[in-house]
Amino acid sequence: MKIALTDLKDYNESILRYEWVDLEQHSTAAQLSGFIQGFLGKRSKETSELHEEWFMTDYEEFVNLGEYPSLEDIEKAVSLSKEYGWEPVSAYYGMNNGFEGFEEAYNGIFESEEDFAYEIAHDIYSEEELGQLSLYIDWEKYARDLFINDYFSCEMSDYKVVVFRRI
Numbered sequence: 001m002k003i004a005l006t007d008l009k010d011y012n013e014s015i016l017r018y019e020w021v022d023l024e025q026h027s028t029a030a031q032l033s034g035f036i037q038g039f040l041g042k043r044s045k046e047t048s049e050l051h052e053e054w055f056m057t058d059y060e061e062f063v064n065l066g067e068y069p070s071l072e073d074i075e076k077a078v079s080l081s082k083e084y085g086w087e088p089v090s091a092y093y094g095m096n097n098g099f100e101g102f103e104e105a106y107n108g109i110f111e112s113e114e115d116f117a118y119e120i121a122h123d124i125y126s127e128e129e130l131g132q133l134s135l136y137i138d139w140e141k142y143a144r145d146l147f148i149n150d151y152f153s154c155e156m157s158d159y160k161v162v163v164f165r166r167i
Contacts, residue, residue: 001081003074004058005036007043009051017043018057027078029071063090073099085109088162091154095164105164113153116163117143 001023010017019039026035040051055067063077063086076099080089084106092102110116117139121130130137147153153161 001062001078001086002060003056003062004060005039006055006057007040007051008053008055009049010043011055020060023062023074023078027075027082029075032071032074062086063093065093087156088154091156091162092164095152095154101167105167107151107163107165109156109160109162110153111160113143113147113161113163114139116151116153116161117146120146 002020003023004018005021006016006018021032021035026032036054040054043051056065056069057067059065063081065073065077077086077089077093080099080102084102088106088109089099089102092105093099107116110119121134121137121142127134149166151163151165153163155161
């Protein structure tokens with residue numbers, strides 16, 4: 001999980017000066033703030049000009065929070081990504097433009113929507129209760145019904161799907 005931190009003053013003067021931030025090492029807002037101050041302070045000393053503005057120009061295996069994310073949003077994204085993986089967090093952020101409700105909505109990663117439908121049916125009913133009936137259930141249609149109103153999914157890079165409950 002990395003982000004590319006870029007000096008806005010240099011960028012506006014056609015100088016592309018950036019540094020990759022390893023979010024495993026700088027995961028809190030306070031740690032990020034210290035890193036940013038050091039990054040900009042070094043350039044201020046070199047040029048004897050004030051460098052105080054920054055923006056993000058790239059993300060590597062991390063949630064794309066845009067060019068001007070808050071440090072608190074980065075911290076929240078790091079925390080969730082460490083627990084659930086960056087792709088599910090990124091998918092949820094992209095669909096909801098925020099992290100609120102992520103943990104309530106998250107249902108897991110599945111091979112397909114049909115696989116999720118099969119699993120949820122077996123969570124509700126035991127194998128004995130379903131019995132022979134499970135042979136006749138059209139899991140594709142059941143999944144379609146589930147995903148019309150109650151759930152949504154996003155495809156991940158490994159062709160699996162991450163499933164969220166609509167809140």
